[in-house]
Amino acid sequence: MCVSIRVVSPDGSIAQVCLFGPKFEAEEITEVEERSMCGWNQTSLEDFILQGLFDDSFNHLCLFLLIMLVFLTAVSGNSLTILLICADPRLHTPMYFLLSQLSLMDLMHVSTTIPKMATNYLSGKKSISFVGCATQHFFYLSLGGAECVLLALMSYDRYVAICHPLRYTVLMSSRVGVMMAVISWLSASVNSLILTCVLMSFPFCGSRIIHHFYCELPAVLKLVCGNITVYETAVYICSVMFLLLPIILVSTSYGFILHSVMQMRSVGSKRNAFATCSSHLIVVSFYYGASIFSYMRPKSQRTPLQDKVGSVFYSIITPTLNPLIYTLRNKDVAKALKRVLRRDIVA
DSSP states (O other), X not given: OOEEEEEEOTTSOXXXXXXXXXXXXXXXXXXXXXXXXXXSSSSOOOOEEXXXXXXXXXXXXXXXXXXXXXXXXXXXXXXXXHHHHHHOGGGOSHHHHHHXXXXXHHHHHHHHHHHHHHHHXXXXXXXXXXXXXXXXXXXXXXXXXXXXXXXXXXXXXXXXXXXXGGGHHHHTOHHHHHHHHHHHHHHHHHHHHHHHHHHHHSOBOTTOXXXXXXOOHHHHHTTBOSOOHHHHHHHHHHHIIIIIHHHHHHHHHHHHHHHHHHTOOOHHHHHHHHHHHHHHHHHHHHHHHHHHHHHSSOGGGOOHXXXXXXXXXXXXIHHHHHHHHHHHHOHHHHHHHHHHHHHHHHO
């Protein structure tokens, strides 16, 4: 007979130590046994631990400063885009209204993840509360889904502008633009609310260490106890709805656009059409590509490092590039910026 206790080691693993009996030994408990221990760390609202991106080395300090520079660029660039579209009456069109919504989503996206990561790194603390993790998960997932839907709807706007220019004001009125924005925000928010509520209602086991720099769905899901097959299937279906279906819509729209452009006789018209669509197409390629890499890969091919790299790309790099791409390649936005600067200088 053996009287034993369970001991939690610093790395989060659990060992069973025999205090009295034929022999004194420690047996490591398997992951299945660990997750089946009734009442241990399953129903409590304890804090999670975010592993983060950086350690205390000098190289990681430089990377942290680089990330913060990129973050400030994203915040200033998207804020400037929103202010320009609001301030210049010439940009009060459905296309630029949708662009302002895209910039707002990017601004909120980087503000959801990077400040917490920076705070943890500078303070030396890595914890995030249960409610904070759920809130962060809801916002990042809803903003990411809304951007996927919005980018697809923006491709329809480009299709109407090039293939049906005479009917553009009818097919893409201000009311239609507002409806597109509402559909993007509402559909993604409902989807995110359901997935977040179900995820955070699961019991959590183990050390509660999230191997990521924010509460991303796949990283949090690894801490869940019990059978999550149904939930993973639901997540995959949602990924198809918010990634593959928009990609199909974008591909269809640009297929018609390419067909119309090839029939144009004027070289100048072709050049203008390609210039109008190129910015949107670049943004779509970056965002959808990074999102598919993060969410549509098989579990057997996923590693924490790859997940972090993919998340950095679509949650930090892409929101930074979007305003730069649209501002530098869009003559209307560039002219609006010059007018605002000239007006401030004169004033």
